[in-house]
Structure formats: C-alpha cells, structure tokens
Amino acid sequence: MQELACEKCGLGVLVEKFSPAHTSIQWESDTSECPLISGSGFAPGEHHRECSALRDSIDRAVAKSVLTESHIELPVGPSLPRLHRE
Ligand SMILES: [Zn+2]
Structure with a gap:
C-alpha cells in the first residue's frame, strides 16, 4: 500500500x-473528517461513502506515476478454489 x-x-x-479498475483504499483517519463524505448524507460505516476529490x-x-499498480495475481474464474463441494 502507498500513502x-x-x-x-x-x-x-x-x-x-x-x-485501472481495481483500487483498494484504507483510511488512516475517520472518514467523517472529510467534508465531502460527512456532507454526503451517508451514515457512518456505510459502504458507498467516498470522497470524489480523493x-x-x-x-x-x-497519471504522474506517483502511484504504481501492484499487479498482484488475483484468482479469477474456474481457478478459484471452491470451498463447498456437493
Ligand atoms: Zn477528501
């Protein structure tokens, strides 16, 4: 993760x-401190909260290559191990 x-x-x-389509964000502080999130009307802990400026x-x-993609291999489709067999 990068700061x-x-x-x-x-x-x-x-x-x-x-x-480009998959970004994971972890807040270091309370999101209610962000004026865009606290003003958006979402309840604390609600899933859709996000800051458009962020x-x-x-x-x-x-774009400036400050943040680089990590290219971690994520399991997709049929290669995904099945937890429940019938
Ligand atoms: Zn913000």
Whole structure:
C-alpha cells in the first residue's frame, strides 16, 4: 500500500492499486473528517461513502506515476478454489 493525501481535505489514506479498475483504499483517519463524505448524507460505516476529490487525487497520482499498480495475481474464474463441494 502507498500513502496518499486527499487534495481536497488533506486526509491521509493508504492506496493499493491492482489495476485501472481495481483500487483498494484504507483510511488512516475517520472518514467523517472529510467534508465531502460527512456532507454526503451517508451514515457512518456505510459502504458507498467516498470522497470524489480523493478519487481524482488517486487518478492524478497514477497519471504522474506517483502511484504504481501492484499487479498482484488475483484468482479469477474456474481457478478459484471452491470451498463447498456437493
Ligand atoms: Zn477528501
């Protein structure tokens, strides 16, 4: 994971970029401190909370190669081990 600060509210997050479509974000502080999230009307802990400015910050960091994709091999499709056999 790489550290990144939101350009808007300055809150620090840890970001793991697996691919252009798959980004994992871990907040280092309470998301209610972000004005965009606290003003969005979502309840604390709700799944959809996110800061659009942070998303832009991540996109820019990727464009500037500050943030690099980690290219971890994720199990996909049939190769995924099945936990329950019938
Ligand atoms: Zn923010």
